[in-house]
Amino acid sequence: DTGVSQDPRHKITKRGQNVTFRCDPISEHNRLYWYRQTLGQGPEFLTYFQNEAQLEKSRLLSDRFSAERPKGSFSTLEIQRTEQGDSAMYLCASSLSGASGNTIYFGEGSWLTVV
Amino acid sequence: AQSVTQLGSHVSVSEGALVLLRCNYSSSVPPYLFWYVQYPNQGLQLLLKYTSAATLVKGINGFEAEFKKSETSFHLTKPSAHMSDAAEYFCAVSDPNNDMRFGAGTRLTVKP
Numbered sequence: 001d002t003g004v005s006q007d008p009r010h011k012i013t014k015r016g017q018n019v020t021f022r023c024d025p026i027s028e029h030n031r032l033y034w035y036r037q038t039l040g041q042g043p044e045f046l047t048y049f050q051n052e053a054q055l056e057k058s059r060l061l062s063d064r065f066s067a068e069r070p071k072g073s074f075s076t077l078e079i080q081r082t083e084q085g086d087s088a089m090y091l092c093a094s095s096l097s098g099a100s101g102n103t104i105y106f107g108e109g110s111w112l113t114v115v
Numbered sequence: 116a117q118s119v120t121q122l123g124s125h126v127s128v129s130e131g132a133l134v135l136l137r138c139n140y141s142s143s144v145p146p147y148l149f150w151y152v153q154y155p156n157q158g159l160q161l162l163l164k165y166t167s168a169a170t171l172v173k174g175i176n177g178f179e180a181e182f183k184k185s186e187t188s189f190h191l192t193k194p195s196a197h198m199s200d201a202a203e204y205f206c207a208v209s210d211p212n213n214d215m216r217f218g219a220g221t222r223l224t225v226k227p
Contacts, residue, residue, distance in 0.1 A: 040219075042205050045216065104149075104215055107158050109157070
């Protein structure tokens with residue numbers, strides 16, 4: 001069990017550029033989540049996948065945001081035409097469905113700074 | 116819709132003193148409740164969780180929490196604070212589909 005890994009850990013980009021984050025979940029986990037966290041706030045749900053299917057998307061996920069999990073393993077979160085308001089930490093998490101109250105395990109997060 | 120409210124965005128205690136971080140939940144179904152800790156520039160680490168078994172839940176690092184349905188609360192406690200406990204703590208609630216929602220967090224400061 002190597003845990004949830006995210007890459008890159010930090011990204012500084014200019015406004016208007018596109019950025020992509022990658023998440024590798026715990027290998028046997030079939031659910032994968034993306035959250036966004038800004039300073040002084042708790043994580044806000046963005047979207048989640050069960051296997052390769054994207055089952056829920058928050059209204060926070062504007063059309064500039066897209067997430068994929070093509071083979072049901074790793075996932076990518078792309079932000080197009082970044083804005084300063086996108087500056088935040090993007091957290092990926094994974095869990096195993098099938099039993100209620102399953103623990104969601106988080107990665108270390110990917111910090112995005114838009115300048 | 117389910118939600119949690121954490122009372123107090125900042126809590127300061129002296130080393131060795133009792134830690135009490137408050138969390139109240141709202142849920143239309145029997146909830147699953149969690150406490151996570153976050154150290155600076157890191158992700159969230161699970162402290163403990165309640166999944167309808169024992170109402171008093173023991174977690175890592177000496178923390179425990181008690182589920183009180185009548186009060187819709189799930190407060191986190193630790194008898195004696197240590198300097199290493201200084202961090203941000205998040206209460207979270209999920210439904211049987213693992214749809215998890217977090218509180219705004221409580222920053223714990225431990226004074227020497």
